Amino acid sequence: MKELTKAEEQIMQLLWKQEKAFVKDIIDKIPEPKPAYNTVSTIIRILEKKGFVDHNAYGKTHEYFPLISRKEYTRSFMKNFMRNYFSGSFQEMVSFFAKEDNMSLADFDELAEDVKRDLENENSAENESRD
Numbered sequence: 001m002k003e004l005t006k007a008e009e010q011i012m013q014l015l016w017k018q019e020k021a022f023v024k025d026i027i028d029k030i031p032e033p034k035p036a037y038n039t040v041s042t043i044i045r046i047l048e049k050k051g052f053v054d055h056n057a058y059g060k061t062h063e064y065f066p067l068i069s070r071k072e073y074t075r076s077f078m079k080n081f082m083r084n085y086f087s088g089s090f091q092e093m094v095s096f097f098a099k100e101d102n103m104s105l106a107d108f109d110e111l112a113e114d115v116k117r118d119l120e121n122e123n124s125a126e127n128e129s130r131d
Contacts, residue, residue: 001076002050011043012052012066012073020065
């Protein structure tokens, strides 16, 4: 999956929140200074070509919606990030951020417990869906 530019990501964040929107709706949610209508329209057409967005046509008007979920994009982005900056090692990444943020042992233990709980919940949900 391709990475989004900063402008594309801003539009995708708004589409993920709204689930579907017309260009005008997207512009309304962008903080000042607002970009031109044509700018937003061009970015959305680029997102369509990249396979991130599709649309429903109502005459000459198009309502856009994401084809890729925020979770799917985040997963792909983080995998690339880990591969490019941490040799694909989750352990190296966590270690780096723990050192950078001066995490205490208590904070680290709490993080480990949260991850363990999330993994257990995910595994039990997968097992239930198989039954």
